[in-house]
Amino acid sequence: MDYQKILEEIHQEVLPLVDKGKVADYIPELANVDRNKFGIYLLTLDDNAYAVGDVLEKFSIQSISKVFMLALTISHLGEKVYDRVDVEPSGDPFNSLVQLEHESGIPRNPFINSGALVITDMMISSFADPRAEFLEYVRDLVGQADVFCNKKVAASEKEHGFKNAAMVNLMKSFGNIENDVDEVLDLYFEFCSIEMTCSELARAFRVFANHGRGVIDTKKYITESQFKRITAIMQTCGFYDEAGEFAFRVGLPGKSGVGGGIAAILPDKYSIVTWSPGLNKKGNSLAGMKALELFTTKTGTSIF
């Protein structure tokens, strides 16, 4: 199949959507991103790459980071992670407190904010230097060293992150946060502020498409069972309150972020990453989602 031609067709078809979405504006650092940016990067397990658009430009990966956080933590702590965070879709806006209160401080899954905050808390309890270990882990997945957090973004998130602070306090009141509230928040916001290119994200997610084994370094990052678990959570919980719509339209496990990125995988075949800062009403990249839908339709590839 001529993947490059397909990506170029898709680029033309989604161009009219690129400025239709709404760029996240709760912090100035995200609000100021040029919403005309657009890129798709496809990376296959047999090591071919195809790309269109702004694929070498860094952007804030935001919630996509939650996949790396979970993978690193589960590779250290194993299944006991799921004693403190469930694995079911939330059926509520991604940062709702109602369900958290109703379910005694146990978040529905690790890909909503509350769940990722609990994962962050586990990392502080378990790792000597969680900040350094996380960065090193992501750099290993990518296969290069120049991946960094954006301290300005993290600081700005903290300054506006009162709903996240509410959640971590609420969970602490239920005994599901072990460490200092501010320490958890600071680290969480740093993890979210990491910046990567489409190309880098595709390399990192290709490891998941390869069942957790690095394609270049052949390192086993997660076990087969952990791969299955993470893929299942991406499939059912990776797109805020639009997991069902994404499963239908795209049909790939993945994760989106409010920075406009979406990373998805077809196990055993490829990873694919799109970036377009304009979001739809549910908080997922408008043009990115359309591009992925066109891709799986045109190539006839999806998990179903």
Add this chain to the structure above:
Amino acid sequence: MDYQKILEEIHQEVLPLVDKGKVADYIPELANVDRNKFGIYLLTLDDNAYAVGDVLEKFSIQSISKVFMLALTISHLGEKVYDRVDVEPSGDPFNSLVQLEHESGIPRNPFINSGALVITDMMISSFADPRAEFLEYVRDLVGQADVFCNKKVAASEKEHGFKNAAMVNLMKSFGNIENDVDEVLDLYFEFCSIEMTCSELARAFRVFANHGRGVIDTKKYITESQFKRITAIMQTCGFYDEAGEFAFRVGLPGKSGVGGGIAAILPDKYSIVTWSPGLNKKGNSLAGMKALELFTTKTGTSIF
């Protein structure tokens, strides 16, 4: 792969679980089912069948019926079905009214009770004789004529179905039910009371595994897009509040019922049906779920 041998191994392995679950007891007709019943039926697209246990005994398919209801309705009405019922996981027990009230009478998806009640209402509005057309549709999918509703079960469901009555009244108060409340409930309970064997269910679901085309009659029951939609909903919403757990442990789209049945598919490969009346805490068959987990693990087949 020696599927028959694998099924027999699984049978031995899950036997200790068969009497550990709790048989549904909200109506006497379900409460009186022998909880030692157990069967697995595997049917491939290249038309081989493998079976162990009580696969030729009829049981109440209950919520599995919702897949047939959706397929029939969407094949007539198309995408406009989704104006009145959403396609996202619910994140709440399957019959909660809270979310329904919060979302103005629009159910989260067609596989929770409220959603299937709306589908039933659409069928009444659109079909001359929805009861007959539904039975005929299911019989066509199965490929034989002796599939029936159990009137006694339906009557008993009606007698105890006050929560369903509450939901349909609530939705009617929001304008999302067009027909008479009792007419909707009566028909819905009949649809749920349909009785099938593992073998029959496997034949019906094989049509979905074959992208909506009958393997024997080669009839196109639903379009490719409708197949994708139904499969995505089975994947994200098919197992009450355990969709994430099922996606991880089993990794197949499917649907369960409180009668103890589970029907699942691997698109392009096979359909598989288990029956074991003992349920786990979330309302899914305890031994059936374990059997399916063992099957996808032993065969290395799953959508991921």
Add this chain to the structure above:
Amino acid sequence: MDYQKILEEIHQEVLPLVDKGKVADYIPELANVDRNKFGIYLLTLDDNAYAVGDVLEKFSIQSISKVFMLALTISHLGEKVYDRVDVEPSGDPFNSLVQLEHESGIPRNPFINSGALVITDMMISSFADPRAEFLEYVRDLVGQADVFCNKKVAASEKEHGFKNAAMVNLMKSFGNIENDVDEVLDLYFEFCSIEMTCSELARAFRVFANHGRGVIDTKKYITESQFKRITAIMQTCGFYDEAGEFAFRVGLPGKSGVGGGIAAILPDKYSIVTWSPGLNKKGNSLAGMKALELFTTKTGTSIF
């Protein structure tokens, strides 16, 4: 104090408000009421009456009827009534199902719809002819025989009463309704459809102001303890989600209805009834509430 003069002043002051509210329009029988109607009727325990406006015209008392339903039922069944309905304010719109589901089918108090539906169910279980006994009870309280239900209003309420049907079904699913759902609904809607004049309502409520003893017939309708209980519930739950505002602005126990009536009492002193069909956003009569506020302010009488 020159009560007549005060009422006339109030009449002038609230006239500009009379056409500002919104007449209840969920059934045509209420929607068609002339919203320029206005009346105040004051009746003292030393048997003086003062009135302005349309005080001899019948109107639909709607939820005010709930006070009579509770009084009659509690006088027969005593405190055990409160095993099936609580006595606390609801803090939610008057017909919400959320709290009802959360609290296992026990309504918050007898003056919200769900609570009055449970009271109706008790009446069916306890009385030979609840319909007749209720009418006779209200007629006794008023001291005359021409008080009737409006069958057309009751039928219209039933036809649009799906939210009430949802509630009674939900409560039945929790075991808190003993009788047939439709029988409960029919009777409830009849009770709500009763029509009275300001004058008649004032006579009935004067019995409550007199601690449950008829001023003319000297009959003891409820015990001192039952008087205290009903008055407390009127005080904390009588005005939908505006009990606090009413307590501040008016400072009298009472009950309002969507027909635009408000009946209130100052124990040991008087009963007072207003009628003005235009409602505020919370469902209470706009001009009626203002009139009562002016009355307690001008006369310096309130429970505080």
Add this chain to the structure above:
Amino acid sequence: MDYQKILEEIHQEVLPLVDKGKVADYIPELANVDRNKFGIYLLTLDDNAYAVGDVLEKFSIQSISKVFMLALTISHLGEKVYDRVDVEPSGDPFNSLVQLEHESGIPRNPFINSGALVITDMMISSFADPRAEFLEYVRDLVGQADVFCNKKVAASEKEHGFKNAAMVNLMKSFGNIENDVDEVLDLYFEFCSIEMTCSELARAFRVFANHGRGVIDTKKYITESQFKRITAIMQTCGFYDEAGEFAFRVGLPGKSGVGGGIAAILPDKYSIVTWSPGLNKKGNSLAGMKALELFTTKTGTSIF
């Protein structure tokens, strides 16, 4: 009436209840209070005092402090206080986040924790030294200078106050908190940690019974309208989720605290304070509530 004899009778009657309640144990400072303590202090507007038990011992007044916070703030800012906090009963446990999220960060009333946190925030914004002004205000109401906060209690509350921290963060996310979250929490916990005797509380609340005018210093602390508002809020919201029960059994406006104190008033007549650390399931003093019920029954005094 021989009030002293009545108080002594009550003392005997409630003694068996004194050790039946459960002392608040979420912080050690409250958990360690002797639960056999008991006192009643009655203070009339014609300046007679009657007392039994431990009425001169300081205890942590906790939520009773919210009345003083509201009175001081409303006397400075007037009605605009109610733009940021509603005046209706909550119908939910006193510290629930659900309603707060549902109502966009506007607390239901100033006597639940979230409401008092907003009041604290207003005090920080409006007063040069809110801590000093508050203490001075309470000392003025009492008429003596030795009223203090207990810094150890305040620190302990802060250490365990994650649910309060969650609420203030949530409200800040909605824009309903102007100041630094920690500053608000620190001050709030200090306000709650104030210690007074039954005698002192009775003197302070007598000012409210006297419509806001000091009986000794004749100073006007709040306007007549503010008196009416505060009294109405005490009546409908003063007893967590037991306002209706208290209105029925006792029939006085008032406020309780988890330290076991209850302060209540009969406007124009008296203030009365009880202290008994054992709480009932709803968080109100078990023996204190019974003592007040006996008092209003024996004396025939209540607002109804």
